[in-house]
Amino acid sequence: MSASLRQVAERAGVSVRTVSNVVSGFALVAPETRARVQAAIDELQYRPNAAARHLRGGRSGLVALAIPEIASPYFGELAGLLVEEAERRSWMLLVQQTGGDADHERGLLGGVRGQVVDGLVLSPWALSPAELRRRPDAVPLVLLGEQDADGLLDHVAVDSVAAARDATRHLIDRGRTRIAAIGLQPHLENGTAARRVEGYRQALAEAGLPADPALEIAVQRLHRADGAEAVRRLLDTGPPVDAIFCFSDQLALGAMQTALRAGLRIPEDLAVAGFDDVEDGRYATPALTTITPDKEAIAREALTCLADRISGDRTAPARRIVVPHALTVRDSS
Amino acid sequence: MSASLRQVAERAGVSVRTVSNVVSGFALVAPETRARVQAAIDELQYRPNAAARHLRGGRSGLVALAIPEIASPYFGELAGLLVEEAERRSWMLLVQQTGGDADHERGLLGGVRGQVVDGLVLSPWALSPAELRRRPDAVPLVLLGEQDADGLLDHVAVDSVAAARDATRHLIDRGRTRIAAIGLQPHLENGTAARRVEGYRQALAEAGLPADPALEIAVQRLHRADGAEAVRRLLDTGPPVDAIFCFSDQLALGAMQTALRAGLRIPEDLAVAGFDDVEDGRYATPALTTITPDKEAIAREALTCLADRISGDRTAPARRIVVPHALTVRDSS
């Protein structure tokens, strides 16, 4: 296999300990010795053994990212940024998919298989705040999204209420009055959808528009298919609408396709706004108006937070980090 | 921290070795002893230490996936399937992004930081076959895509020549005669683009259509922006076209947006076909005709191949695995 410290030591005629000193760069080593050891290292192509370091030092240099599904564009983009940010901190990122399954999420809270990782970035979906709170405190943990765990766990997220309000207000500013909201998830304890409805309702109230429950459409998941189906229902049996605010870009893209196929013109007959600003939306026809969360900031803050937990005080009070968002207006509204 | 075998052993009043036997399930352990040990394990919430197992056994249970970028839909979908497939084999997947950078890819060939992983699934982009071939044989490796490393390394891929021929033939069957190909990459040694051009030319030749170099458009990357720009160039300065075959769905989506904005009707004025069958294409307007590679098969075969290398003969002859593909016709053609 690969060379070990011992073999390098034998080759250089020094002790194992001295080679270790050279490798780790620190400590007092005579320049001449260092050179000799370095030569042996190069010849044998020595590479430190991660397993031994992990065992000895208790750090693996690995961080897990647990998300519902990596194939979804929003999580894909986020994962990409997290990988980059992790690399910047000489960590490596391990991806777990929960599929939005509660048991799966619960399992991860207890620690990723055998304490392999130094920390966990979790985007909970099905788990209730209550369950999140009473987790066995194994690995340092950061949550993505507003999970309302009573400030007991570190969070990183945009302000969903404000963002949803911004999006809805924009549609109102465009003169729309019958604005539907697609993306409620009453079957989940997940607080994100609830916050977005809240922001939506706030904007309506501020503008003096009535809140019509028939305009609030629930979905199972946040995929394109769900958005498509929601619009189908809305057009078939719902009240007339002149705008839709979708809680994700995926929902919005599915919604747009169905609306276009039904012969509606976007934005003339129906204005559409999404949430996430994934690349698909920018290249859709028409290009999608959306809420743009600062994803770089999410990635950066999440890992900063994790780093602080890992090397700092694990019992420090939980932080709730709110990252900026913006409204990006495009052709769909 | 977490309990170790020793602590469980003390609690259960047996030796460390016996606890190990219980944990690993094997060996001869008296039912009564097993029960007592199991009780101690549960009480202390013992979980085997991955670092120690890795050090002792030489297996980490980790596999790395190295791709240009996870945020790209094709790689996102593939990564999702690989994560699932890995889980099925009780492996965990670690994601590395090369950004299509040659140095980065080269670095990974030498082994992922300190032999952390048992295997590597690499989707090379910038690296030449020659370089791939003379890699230091560190970790077991499987390549995604047709990299033409002279049969010296394991590969998993669709037959790009045949697939490109199928797509082009379909456009010809639709009565198109001026068919452009977007996605050539003469600046890269990467063989995939070259194979797709070949398939495209074969189909033209079979149909007796002339091969016009002005209809073969090169791009830097395979993003939507590149497709959009390619179509812009084509419409501005190129010869007239009535169909486009793009080497990726992303290129096709970018191409469609630009064409639609230029007032062209799809498919009436311009038929478009892509490659990859990512979800975006299915929900685009019009829905995108494309080549559908069996991604599940790619994920499955890649990990099977890796598993064989890891636990089997590392010097066995390299395998070239070709997975099935299909032509999926939708509204864009």
Add this chain to the structure above:
DNA sequence: CGCCATGGTTGCAACGTTGCATGCCACGTT
């Protein structure tokens, strides 16, 4: 001249696990 500080190097131990060899006991056989 002896002592101490300093620079440079080293050995030991331990992190948690498992392969190997061995030990112990009870039972059945000769």
Add this chain to the structure above:
DNA sequence: AACGTGGCATGCAACGTTGCAACCATGGCG
């Protein structure tokens, strides 16, 4: 009664690394 056998349990060692403390020169100082 002595012996072998098989079921069960254990001790030792090693995987590669690093913290700790000790070690040995050397040279400066009292």
